[in-house]
Amino acid sequence: MKVDPAMLRDLLDERLPRAQVRAIQSAYKDADRFDKYVAILQQRVPWPEPIVLPFGEHLYIVAKGAGRYVIKCDCGQELGDYRSNWKLEALINVRATPAELAEIYPEKMHGHPDYNSLREYFCPGCLTLLEVEAVPPGYPVIHDFLPDLEGFYRDWLGRELPGGPA
Amino acid sequence: MSARGAIGWEGQSLLAMLERSEQLLAATGRYQGLEELTLKRSDPIRYEKLFSRLRGGLVSARETALNISASPIVKEIGELCFALYTPEGDSVALSTGIIVHVHTMSDAIKYMIRQRYEENPGIAPGDIFTNNDAMIGDVHNADVQTFVPIFWESELVGWAAGVTHEIDIGAKTPGSVPIGPISRFEDGIDLPARKIGSHDELWRDHVLAGLRGTRTPMYWTLDEKTRLAGAHMIRDAVERVIAQEGVDVYKRFIREVIEDGRRSFQARLREMTVPGRYRAPAFSEVPFAKEAQLPSYARRDTLMHAPLELRITREGMLELDYDGASAWGHHSCNCTPSAMQGAIWVQLTQLLICNDKVNDGAYLALRSNFPPGTWSNHSNPQCSTGIAWSFLIPSFTGFVKSISRALQARGFVEEVLAPYGLTANAFQGGGIDQYGRQSATTNFGLSCVGGGAKMILDGLDYAAAMWNPEGDMGDMEMWEMIEPFLYLSQRVKPNTAGPGRHRGGSGYECLRLAWSTPFYEMQNIGNGYCFIQAGLWGGYPAATGYRHNIRGSDFLDLIQARAPYPQSEPDPGASELAAGIAGRHDFDIEATTLPEVMAHGDLYLSIYRGGAGLGDPLERPYESVMADIAGGFLLERYADSIYGVVPGDPQATERRRGELREHRRAKAVPVREWMKSERERILELDMIEPVQRMYAESMRLSERFARELRAFWELPEEFEFPVATPEVELSKAMLAGNAAEGTREASP
Numbered sequence: 081m082k083v084d085p086a087m088l089r090d091l092l093d094e095r096l097p098r099a100q101v102r103a104i105q106s107a108y109k110d111a112d113r114f115d116k117y118v119a120i121l122q123q124r125v126p127w128p129e130p131i132v133l134p135f136g137e138h139l140y141i142v143a144k145g146a147g148r149y150v151i152k153c154d155c156g157q158e159l160g161d162y163r164s165n166w167k168l169e170a171l172i173n174v175r176a177t178p179a180e181l182a183e184i185y186p187e188k189m190h191g192h193p194d195y196n197s198l199r200e201y202f203c204p205g206c207l208t209l210l211e212v213e214a215v216p217p218g219y220p221v222i223h224d225f226l227p228d229l230e231g232f233y234r235d236w237l238g239r240e241l242p243g244g245p246a
Numbered sequence: 247m248s249a250r251g252a253i254g255w256e257g258q259s260l261l262a263m264l265e266r267s268e269q270l271l272a273a274t275g276r277y278q279g280l281e282e283l284t285l286k287r288s289d290p291i292r293y294e295k296l297f298s299r300l301r302g303g304l305v306s307a308r309e310t311a312l313n314i315s316a317s318p319i320v321k322e323i324g325e326l327c328f329a330l331y332t333p334e335g336d337s338v339a340l341s342t343g344i345i346v347h348v349h350t351m352s353d354a355i356k357y358m359i360r361q362r363y364e365e366n367p368g369i370a371p372g373d374i375f376t377n378n379d380a381m382i383g384d385v386h387n388a389d390v391q392t393f394v395p396i397f398w399e400s401e402l403v404g405w406a407a408g409v410t411h412e413i414d415i416g417a418k419t420p421g422s423v424p425i426g427p428i429s430r431f432e433d434g435i436d437l438p439a440r441k442i443g444s445h446d447e448l449w450r451d452h453v454l455a456g457l458r459g460t461r462t463p464m465y466w467t468l469d470e471k472t473r474l475a476g477a478h479m480i481r482d483a484v485e486r487v488i489a490q491e492g493v494d495v496y497k498r499f500i501r502e503v504i505e506d507g508r509r510s511f512q513a514r515l516r517e518m519t520v521p522g523r524y525r526a527p528a529f530s531e532v533p534f535a536k537e538a539q540l541p542s543y544a545r546r547d548t549l550m551h552a553p554l555e556l557r558i559t560r561e562g563m564l565e566l567d568y569d570g571a572s573a574w575g576h577h578s579c580n581c582t583p584s585a586m587q588g589a590i591w592v593q594l595t596q597l598l599i600c601n602d603k604v605n606d607g608a609y610l611a612l613r614s615n616f617p618p619g620t621w622s623n624h625s626n627p628q629c630s631t632g633i634a635w636s637f638l639i640p641s642f643t644g645f646v647k648s649i650s651r652a653l654q655a656r657g658f659v660e661e662v663l664a665p666y667g668l669t670a671n672a673f674q675g676g677g678i679d680q681y682g683r684q685s686a687t688t689n690f691g692l693s694c695v696g697g698g699a700k701m702i703l704d705g706l707d708y709a710a711a712m713w714n715p716e717g718d719m720g721d722m723e724m725w726e727m728i729e730p731f732l733y734l735s736q737r738v739k740p741n742t743a744g745p746g747r748h749r750g751g752s753g754y755e756c757l758r759l760a761w762s763t764p765f766y767e768m769q770n771i772g773n774g775y776c777f778i779q780a781g782l783w784g785g786y787p788a789a790t791g792y793r794h795n796i797r798g799s800d801f802l803d804l805i806q807a808r809a810p811y812p813q814s815e816p817d818p819g820a821s822e823l824a825a826g827i828a829g830r831h832d833f834d835i836e837a838t839t840l841p842e843v844m845a846h847g848d849l850y851l852s853i854y855r856g857g858a859g860l861g862d863p864l865e866r867p868y869e870s871v872m873a874d875i876a877g878g879f880l881l882e883r884y885a886d887s888i889y890g891v892v893p894g895d896p897q898a899t900e901r902r903r904g905e906l907r908e909h910r911r912a913k914a915v916p917v918r919e920w921m922k923s924e925r926e927r928i929l930e931l932d933m934i935e936p937v938q939r940m941y942a943e944s945m946r947l948s949e950r951f952a953r954e955l956r957a958f959w960e961l962p963e964e965f966e967f968p969v970a971t972p973e974v975e976l977s978k979a980m981l982a983g984n985a986a987e988g989t990r991e992a993s994p
Contacts (some may be wrong), residue, residue, distance in 0.1 A: 091702065113656060184745065188834070192774075207907040218941065221958070
């Protein structure tokens with residue numbers, strides 16, 4: 081289905097009627113979606129570095145030049161090399177007591193802190209909640225996603241990484 | 247070889263055909279070594295029509311045959327599926343329904359071929375076979391499969407197969423997902439790939455054995471007829487296609503369509519995802535320390551670790567790896583590779599191949615690792631898999647989460663989903679029903695829990711099941727006919743959905759009154775101690791559940807006195823049921839329990855879970871939060887603490903959200919700083935035994951996991967959790983024994 085940039089913008093901003101969303105979901109995908117999506121996101125961020133890969137809500141992998149790629153929040157905060165776990169550069173709050181968990185869930189609906197707690201990861205710049213983990217005590221910080229940027233660009237998109245080889 | 251001679255193509259045995267097929271795949275990477283899809287290329291319309299006719303035959307078989315069944319979970323809920331296979335057991339096409347079994351049935355056919363069923367007991371036109379053995383190819387005993395060979399002249403041209411989910415499987419405890427078994431000898435009726443009929447008729451001894459083996463004989467026997475009728479309809483459809491198109495075209499088609507499925511899947515991966523490594527561990531619990539009737543080795547609490555790692559390679563392969571998973575256990579939640587591979591199907595068809603040809607082609611484009619000795623591949627012939635779903639469902643929450651990261655990176659925001667809800671509670675039991683008859687039930691209200699939040703929409707409320715794309719809770723009136731429990735209420739359960747910019751789909755609750763039964767064993771099955779999986783990008787996990795069972799209640803006295811009575815429990819922190827009903831309240835987070843008797847007048851609250859959230863809750867629109875309160879999805883006091891919403895005042899909401907962000911700044915600490923204290927906690931072993939045992943099992947079963955854990959926390963090289971892991975040692979001894987004997991029992 082042809083999804084033009086204006087339609088994609090509306091889809092992203094949740095302005096499309098449900099029937100149209102459903103039609104987009106059911107149709108074959110538009111081959112150039114990635115470039116259209118990145119173009120929209122690029123217009124919306126307040127910084128100039130080219131977005132190489134959208135990386136979840138608020139985060140992006142951007143090209144810093146000379147083959148350096150970092151994870152960056154839309155507020156401008158940078159969170160390290162894309163091959164590292166950005167969470168290690170974030171702020172964290174751990175909900176590990178019944179009282180802390182009870183701010184989110186009613187009594188008897190938040191599990192037991194001995195079994196697992198909630199780890200909230202915030203952007204140090206804008207304090208947006210970027211990820212939540214629900215893990216037992218002592219679990220390593222989860223490295224959710226390590227993209228193969230080179231493979232994606234060269235082998236799948238058929239072009240070089242915008243900021244030079246990583 | 248039987249007197250009939252080989253039944254494969256061109257005089258080959260089936261085993262020779264299977265081995266040739268596997269050799270060609272290994273050598274070329276392509277199904278049957280096909281380079282060109284000549285039929286598709288030369289006559290694409292004919293090719294598509296062929297697929298449509300076979301697919302239509304399968305869907306028609308399902309929709310027609312289910313009317314034979316009397317079981318509500320088959321007839322109303324649609325817990326059945328049909329599929330067509332090549333002679334070697336590769337799926338060509340499938341119907342709608344519980345498509346997890348497309349691959350499990352493939353495993354069962356290949357088992358029969360490898361065990362030389364062609365020679366003994368023989369495979370002839372009109373024969374009927376069955377299987378429900380998870381080590382051979384299944385999830386658990388309750389999923390019963392029927393196979394019918396399809397012949398054209400003297401050659402086997404394929405297999406028609408069907409599966410139904412039985413409402414009771416005659417296990418140690420009642421129901422279709424029995425929580426009671428601690429070994430496979432308690433899992434119920436056992437049908438390890440057996441021949442059960444000839445000349446299109448079921449053998450009487452098999453029929454009678456089934457009637458005697460289950461608590462629900464009528465459902466059992468009608469389900470069997472359902473499967474057989476559907477399989478025969480598929481056979482008829484295939485024979486019609488061959489009569490019109492010619493057998494050579496049919497043979498070519500079933501080869502090409504699987505290779506087409508493989509190529510199509512790889513193309514879809516390239517089109518919609520990003521190569522790389524994705525991780526999303528999940529957890530679940532088996533709280534059995536309280537269960538006094540269990541033997542000592544099973545009477546303990548267990549935390550399950552499912553460290554899902556998904557890798558998408560540059561070459562377009564999908565690799566699913568559970569290296570680091572914790573051990574199997576003396577409970578019924580263990581899985582086999584066949585079950586795990588089946589679950590991949592359910593996920594792929596709903597995430598990546600939802601609008602293309604679905605068959606074993608996709609299977610050929612993925613690799614999986616389910617390490618022996620872990621719960622994901624117990625490799626222990628004595629191990630129970632009665633409620634394998636109890637681990638299978640949580641463990642695959644990471645799959646949807648990981649694929650969604652890829653979908654968002656490519657811009658397919660309309661497809662992004664946060665993790666689905668756990669399909670629990672299982673309102674399940676058995677005993678004497680309201681008609682004085684032996685009965686059992688598994689209420690499929692659990693097939694309508696909350697779906698995961700989407701990137702552009704809230705999750706589906708009380709309408710989703712991970713394992714059945716067509717989730718349906720059935721009618722209360724129908725359940726009341728087969729269960730000696732009346733519905734006092736069925737309504738939205740507030741705060742079950744995981745919060746987020748988009749919240750997860752909501753769960754719901756039912757309050758049931760035991761009615762006219764002197765004895766009905768009831769259990770609870772679900773998560774009460776731990777969340778199974780967090781949401782995406784700031785979305786929180788769905789709430790955990792709890793149990794509230796009231797025995798010896800004064801409810802009927804209240805009715806007699808025409809006094810008002812509570813009908814629900816929107817807030818367990820201020821329970822009207824606890825305050826308004828006298829009796830023995832089991833009201834706690836023990837959400838998984840072995841059966842205990844209930845009788846006329848007792849009450850059972852069944853809580854169905856929500857889905858996980860997506861995005862920072864402080865970004866949820868004010869109007870959406872207000873709608874949640876008005877709709878009963880959110881208790882009003884949580885509008886502030888989760889969402890920063892001041893009801894009735896959008897301006898004050900903005901100020902409040904600013905305050906909460908500052909509160910985050912004041913409370914949060916740099917991760918690296920927090921890691922120092924968490925490291926000390928590990929070194930001091932400041933965690934409960936089940937958590938330590940989970941880590942110890944994972945470390946002893948996976949050198950890589952042990953190495954990574956020690957490296958992450960900068961622990962000494964010799965660091966270990968000093969707890970016993972008897973199942974790990976047992977597995978290692980068994981696997982070593984298997985290796986010494988040169989058997990392949992561990993990997994069916």
